[in-house]
Amino acid sequence: MRYPVKRATGSARAFAQMFKVLEHMHEAIVDGVPATKRDIYYKDTLLFKKQKVVDNLVDDLAATFELERADMNIRATSKGLVCGSGLVMHLVSGEQVRGNDTEGAFIPVGEDIKSYTVAEDVEWVLVVEKDAVFQTLCRLRLADHPDLARGLIITGKGYPDVATRQLVATLAALLPRRIPILGLVDGDPYGMDILAVYKYGSRAMKHEEEKLAAPRVKYLGVLASELTSFGVHHDALLPISMNDEKKALSMLMSRDLPVKWKKELSRMLHSRRKAEIEVLEGGLVEYLVAKIGNKLGE
Structure with missing residues (x-):
């Protein structure tokens, strides 16, 4: 699915960002291939603008569904x-x-x-x-x-x-x-x-x-x-x-x-x-x- 990124503003952009993250979560679960927050961000940098947008959405959606990221096949990128x-x-x-x-x-x-x-x-x-x-x-x-x-x-x-x-x-x-x-x-x-x-x-x-x-x-x-x-x-x-x-x-x-x-x-x-x-x-x-x-x- 493609979103009209250039025209998306305010709440329209926020909804587009949320549904794009949900789309990638669904793919990760169905395909059985884990994705990282960084993977999701780089698949549509124009839409998300900042990595933190993806990070916050993944965490918020996990909390909303009362799931851990692992349940959604989403991994954090390790730096430690x-x-x-x-x-x-x-x-x-x-x-x-x-x-x-x-x-x-x-x-x-x-x-x-x-x-x-x-x-x-x-x-x-x-x-x-x-x-x-x-x-x-x-x-x-x-x-x-x-x-x-x-x-x-x-x-x-x-x-x-x-x-x-x-x-x-x-x-x-x-x-x-x-x-x-x-x-x-x-x-x-x-x-x-x-x-x-x-x-x-x-x-x-x-x-x-x-x-x-x-x-x-x-x-x-x-x-x-x-x-x-x-x-x-x-x-x-x-x-x-x-x-x-x-x-x-x-x-x-x-x-x-x-x-x-x-x-x-x-x-x-x-x-x-x-x-x-x-x-x-x-x-x-x-x-x-x-x-x-x-x-x-x-």
Whole structure:
């Protein structure tokens, strides 16, 4: 079916977009060939304009029908990475994806994973906001650092994709409670919001929250309020923007956050300062060894 894309405006375009997504969902189910949100977007970029339009429609339709994306044969495109030789992901195809301690391995979509094997000596999991920071930690072998027990490092490269969230949620469900699952994000409202998606889930996919949320996730850092004790001068922190302020106020009003998170957001608003992970520069590994070590000692 073809739609008069150039003439479609307002509600007409919205209906055309919805029916086009439904058409591709129907094809995926009938043909038995999975499609990704990205596949759907690129089949009609003129109609959809933005990838987010497809993402939102798929999530909204799944919620409306009370289905998961897998039930509609629609897959999310995976972008997340995991580092650490203590994890093996066994695929439905019979293949294995093995983590290693010096570089990231792509996290397969949940539908392709049959089971996980986690080494008995894994003692911590670190979820990292930024890909560049993740790559640095892999290169410096934090996952098997001599001053720490063995661990796993995961990144969703910003706001996480479904496969990354599902891995974190699965580890949270499988691992003993003594093993901490920690978040390393920028000390700003957006970093904390990314961590909240791992911990609580996203509003857009509330219907899949049980499978994707990991309430055990704890905020490790960076916390602007504590950085002076790690040798970072107050002047090295960045001023918060109007968007930061709006985001912080929105989170304080709309999310049921832990007290520690609320205090940190309130301090940012009062001091008008925020901290990026990179402010630690060459001291990042030492910072993490100290912080993770303290968590393991609790």
